[in-house]
Amino acid sequence: MSTDFKLDMTMMFAYHDALRRDLKQISQMEARSDGWELFETLLHVHHTAEDDALWPVVRDAVGGRPDDLELLDAMAAEHATLGPLLETIAAARAAGESAPHARAELATKLREHLTHEENAALPLIDDTLTEEQWMSFGRAATERVAPNMPQYLPWLLDGADEDTTARILRLIPEPVQQTYRAEWQPAYAGKDWWAASSP
Numbered sequence: 161m162s163t164d165f166k167l168d169m170t171m172m173f174a175y176h177d178a179l180r181r182d183l184k185q186i187s188q189m190e191a192r193s194d195g196w197e198l199f200e201t202l203l204h205v206h207h208t209a210e211d212d213a214l215w216p217v218v219r220d221a222v223g224g225r226p227d228d229l230e231l232l233d234a235m236a237a238e239h240a241t242l243g244p245l246l247e248t249i250a251a252a253r254a255a256g257e258s259a260p261h262a263r264a265e266l267a268t269k270l271r272e273h274l275t276h277e278e279n280a281a282l283p284l285i286d287d288t289l290t291e292e293q294w295m296s297f298g299r300a301a302t303e304r305v306a307p308n309m310p311q312y313l314p315w316l317l318d319g320a321d322e323d324t325t326a327r328i329l330r331l332i333p334e335p336v337q338q339t340y341r342a343e344w345q346p347a348y349a350g351k352d353w354w355a356a357s358s359p
Contacts, residue, residue: 165286167294170327172282175206176274177324178316183267185354192253195353198311200246203270205304207239213300214285221288228284235281238273242266313340314348 182199189196215232222228245266252259285294305312313332317325329337 165282167286167289167291169282169286170324171298171331173278174316174320174324174328176278177320178318179203179206179270180274181319183270186263187267189263189354190258191356193354193357194351196249196253197357198308198315198353200250201308202305202312202315203242203246205308206301207242209297209301209304211236211239214297217293217297218281218285218288221293222284228288231280231284235273235277238269238276241269242273245269309336310344311348314345317345318348 179199179202182195185195186199215235219229219232222232245262248262249259249266252262289297313336317328320328329340332340
């Protein structure tokens, strides 16, 4: 993760890394799985939180600067291209098919989007938002992911390095950290998320 930000981007980069990690599994996925269901849910949560609680705030902050507005339009458009691919994969799963072309296109488009966001949109956010505005987005995103927190937190930290793990856990109240270590992480680690599941 780049440290050339005044705002703390740890959670954003960790989220992106977790999505990229799952794309490796998705490329090999031949059937419905709980891992796919969790990925799909958390991708939707992440992008709707940005669409509803981040991009409009950034749009207000940049004023009428055409290049910045064009970038924000691109972020929304890139999110929108992923929805039909997810629907295609879901329909294929329901029919007992694996949709290899849709899965490959999803992987390509999502990786491109994440890189674009990191290289262009996160620096814009860092340049234009106050810490309070950024923290407000963080709270809004946390509220959306809260119903999935027992799976989300160990999913987020699955494969993360020690520094990232420590930085993220420091953002979380101690009782939640304890629950993560004692219950959520062991339960997550003990499950084969990518094993085929029943429709």
